[in-house]
Amino acid sequence: MRLLPMKKKFSEKNSIHDIAKTLRLSPATISRVLNNHPHVHHATRSRVMAMVKEVGYKPNPMAAGLRTRKTNSVGLIVPRISMYVHAEIITTIQNELHRHGYNLIICQSNDSVEMEKELTRTLYTSRVDAVIAACTLFTTDFSHFDILTSNGVPLIFYDRVPVRPYPACIIKGDDVRGGYLAAAHLLELGCKRIAYISGPLVCSIYIDRFTGFKKAMDQFNVAIDNDLIFYHELNAENARKTMRKLFAKKPYPDGIFAANDVTALEVLHFAKEMHVPVPAKLKIVGYSNDPRSAIVTPSLTTVEQFPERTGKAIVAELLQLLKVQPASSPVPVLPEMTTSVGLIRRMST
Amino acid sequence: MRLLPMKKKFSEKNSIHDIAKTLRLSPATISRVLNNHPHVHHATRSRVMAMVKEVGYKPNPMAAGLRTRKTNSVGLIVPRISMYVHAEIITTIQNELHRHGYNLIICQSNDSVEMEKELTRTLYTSRVDAVIAACTLFTTDFSHFDILTSNGVPLIFYDRVPVRPYPACIIKGDDVRGGYLAAAHLLELGCKRIAYISGPLVCSIYIDRFTGFKKAMDQFNVAIDNDLIFYHELNAENARKTMRKLFAKKPYPDGIFAANDVTALEVLHFAKEMHVPVPAKLKIVGYSNDPRSAIVTPSLTTVEQFPERTGKAIVAELLQLLKVQPASSPVPVLPEMTTSVGLIRRMST
DNA sequence: ATTATTTACGAAAACGTTTAAGTAAATAAA
DNA sequence: TTTATTTACTTAAACGTTTTCGTAAATAAT
Numbered sequence: 001m002r003l004l005p006m007k008k009k010f011s012e013k014n015s016i017h018d019i020a021k022t023l024r025l026s027p028a029t030i031s032r033v034l035n036n037h038p039h040v041h042h043a044t045r046s047r048v049m050a051m052v053k054e055v056g057y058k059p060n061p062m063a064a065g066l067r068t069r070k071t072n073s074v075g076l077i078v079p080r081i082s083m084y085v086h087a088e089i090i091t092t093i094q095n096e097l098h099r100h101g102y103n104l105i106i107c108q109s110n111d112s113v114e115m116e117k118e119l120t121r122t123l124y125t126s127r128v129d130a131v132i133a134a135c136t137l138f139t140t141d142f143s144h145f146d147i148l149t150s151n152g153v154p155l156i157f158y159d160r161v162p163v164r165p166y167p168a169c170i171i172k173g174d175d176v177r178g179g180y181l182a183a184a185h186l187l188e189l190g191c192k193r194i195a196y197i198s199g200p201l202v203c204s205i206y207i208d209r210f211t212g213f214k215k216a217m218d219q220f221n222v223a224i225d226n227d228l229i230f231y232h233e234l235n236a237e238n239a240r241k242t243m244r245k246l247f248a249k250k251p252y253p254d255g256i257f258a259a260n261d262v263t264a265l266e267v268l269h270f271a272k273e274m275h276v277p278v279p280a281k282l283k284i285v286g287y288s289n290d291p292r293s294a295i296v297t298p299s300l301t302t303v304e305q306f307p308e309r310t311g312k313a314i315v316a317e318l319l320q321l322l323k324v325q326p327a328s329s330p331v332p333v334l335p336e337m338t339t340s341v342g343l344i345r346r347m348s349t
Numbered sequence: 350m351r352l353l354p355m356k357k358k359f360s361e362k363n364s365i366h367d368i369a370k371t372l373r374l375s376p377a378t379i380s381r382v383l384n385n386h387p388h389v390h391h392a393t394r395s396r397v398m399a400m401v402k403e404v405g406y407k408p409n410p411m412a413a414g415l416r417t418r419k420t421n422s423v424g425l426i427v428p429r430i431s432m433y434v435h436a437e438i439i440t441t442i443q444n445e446l447h448r449h450g451y452n453l454i455i456c457q458s459n460d461s462v463e464m465e466k467e468l469t470r471t472l473y474t475s476r477v478d479a480v481i482a483a484c485t486l487f488t489t490d491f492s493h494f495d496i497l498t499s500n501g502v503p504l505i506f507y508d509r510v511p512v513r514p515y516p517a518c519i520i521k522g523d524d525v526r527g528g529y530l531a532a533a534h535l536l537e538l539g540c541k542r543i544a545y546i547s548g549p550l551v552c553s554i555y556i557d558r559f560t561g562f563k564k565a566m567d568q569f570n571v572a573i574d575n576d577l578i579f580y581h582e583l584n585a586e587n588a589r590k591t592m593r594k595l596f597a598k599k600p601y602p603d604g605i606f607a608a609n610d611v612t613a614l615e616v617l618h619f620a621k622e623m624h625v626p627v628p629a630k631l632k633i634v635g636y637s638n639d640p641r642s643a644i645v646t647p648s649l650t651t652v653e654q655f656p657e658r659t660g661k662a663i664v665a666e667l668l669q670l671l672k673v674q675p676a677s678s679p680v681p682v683l684p685e686m687t688t689s690v691g692l693i694r695r696m697s698t
Numbered sequence: 699a700t701t702a703t704t705t706a707c708g709a710a711a712a713c714g715t716t717t718a719a720g721t722a723a724a725t726a727a728a
Numbered sequence: 729t730t731t732a733t734t735t736a737c738t739t740a741a742a743c744g745t746t747t748t749c750g751t752a753a754a755t756a757a758t
Contacts, residue, residue, distance in 0.1 A: 032716095377746080411745090
């Protein structure tokens with residue numbers, strides 16, 4: 001029983017030629033029915049379809065791609081897929097693209113500019129039909145993307161995006177609003193000494209969040225104390241260092257806005273260690289609505305980014321760009337889109 | 350200035366033919382140097398390399414793939430990339446594969462068997478060189494993977510894997526050990542009424558964890574009370590329902606092993622709501638070392654799965670399988686590998 | 699000096715599609 | 729009826745590689 005030759009359900013080789021031969025047609029006709037071209041008799045169309053089904057014919061995407069210069073796959077460059085917002089966005093991008101017949105090739109830059117450069121090169125040589133990119137924290141020079149734009153490969157930036165002169169579609173969260181909401185919330189609650197822990201100010205999202213922060217401070221007529229503003233890569237270790245500085249001597253801050261939930265979580269952690277009661281003596285707001293922010297005690301007030309909406313917006317835009325083919329004008333449209341954000345108030349404020 | 354025609358850094362069309370022509374060589378020779386074939390004079394080799402660099406030649410993977418029947422890309426099917434362990438595993442798989450020149454095409458089944466079937470079909474027709482799969486919770490029939498195995502596409506299952514007669518490579522965590530460690534830990538701490546919240550018993554990981562659980566109970570001579578064992582999909586809502594049942598009447602359990610951290614987190618949440626002191630009156634152990642388990646209060650004891658190791662093991666195995674080409678015997682080796690786990694004790698026990 | 703062997707390369711046939719151009723038959727217009 | 733138009737198909741040329749086979753020259757063996 002076990003040694004019987006395996007039943008060959010799926011014939012290895014059947015090309016458009018084979019089908020054509022058994023049906024006494026030309027390969028061109030087969031191709032036409034497969035691609036729903038007009039000018040083929042409906043009788044032969046159904047004959048072909050039947051045979052296609054019978055032999056389990058699967059088109060060879062490489063042959064087609066070689067001819068049409070399309071791969072039906074889009075590349076994605078992202079710092080790290082395990083970052084919450086990105087994971088969510090990617091999930092919806094992948095699902096949406098799949099519905100439209102595209103494969104998604106996901107690449108991680110690990111926040112390394114060098115890696116990002118290499119990945120755009122390999123995606124370019126892979127002949128992906130388009131690329132979606134969320135840049136490194138440290139990407140200030142975007143010229144390595146030129147190879148795509150100057151060769152007509154649609155390019156969409158999201159989240160961490162270049163400042164505008166760069167000729168590509170940009171879809172970003174409303175980070176200045178997010179920054180404003182967070183700061184205004186603290187101010188409304190009566191905070192006077194508000195610290196702000198920002199990411200490096202070369203990155204679009206942190207620039208914007210800071211802008212929003214300043215706007216709120218301005219509006220509430222609270223002067224910004226530069227001793228309470230910090231700029232560094234937003235991870236737990238850095239957050240801890242900053243907290244040590246902040247709590248080295250009194251007066252302590254009474255509110256902290258962290259531009260990042262992992263930072264906010266560490267802020268909270270430190271505060272608990274120091275027995276600073278949250279929110280009584282210290283109010284904390286984070287950014288991104290990381291799942292952890294909801295389950296920590298006290299739970300974290302944070303800014304929701306609606307990653308699913310962002311993902312859908314990206315795909316919608318992408319499909320547009322793929323529709324208007326290289327025949328389009330040299331400067332097509334290059335839309336810039338901003339997706340909304342919202343404050344989620346929890347127990348830390 | 351702005352209207353100047355864009356400098357064409359990257360020439361659109363340069364094939365192996367073009368290079369051959371300008372160098373007065375044949376395409377075959379160019380191909381040979383590009384692929385490091387022997388029997389090409391080192392002088393011409395360097396001439397070719399120079400020209401390749403000069404014109405910025407990029408090979409067309411589709412043409413090559415059409416000829417060689419290789420795509421240099423591998424497909425990955427996973428329930429959801431935002432699940433912690435999977436995100437980590439995928440991250441390392443992607444990084445490792447990239448180092449070896451492979452693209453990774455990531456697909457999400459969303460735990461839907463139908464989707465999983467469709468995805469394996471599309472991956473097959475995409476001609477990926479291999480596929481890696483973590484199955485759906487509900488996949489009991491694995492025949493939709495036959496299309497791969499019977500056509501010689503290397504296939505590696507990980508995490509949620511078929512029971513063994515299926516002819517594919519399997520790499521799994523040592524879930525029976527994990528289950529054992531968790532239960533033994535509770536037993537050592539003196540728990541007498543231990544509840545176990547399991548995933549559906551059709552899924553390999555939950556079968557194994559349960560086996561480990563039973564082994565420990567056996568070893569400690571504690572009878573299993575079937576009223577304290579629950580099987581259902583492991584999400585927060587289900588966990589809450591189960592907890593309501595468990596705490597509907599006394600005596601309460603004094604230890605709970607949840608086969609999943611999100612379940613364990615909800616268990617803890619519920620216990621806190623009920624003012625059941627953890628770990629004093631109730632000890633909780635989770636599974637996977639989700640980042641949330643470390644920051645919740647009290648922090649969760651859980652089973653670490655070392656996702657990075659798993660990811661590396663998968664890629665190592667994959668590269669082996671890709672090396673021994675279709676020339677291999679009908680039943681190559683089909684290794685089965687188990688990666689280790691470890692208990693992380695925190696404040697919930 | 700003749701014959702075998704190796705080295706360096708070229709010619710050409712694949713791989714499986716798509717598509718421009720052509721053609722024969724059927725239909726419509728004159 | 730003759731001529732134009734449409735319809736349904738075929739032919740054949742791409743697309744850009746890889747690879748088998750062949751061959752001329754150079755080198756080694758006899």
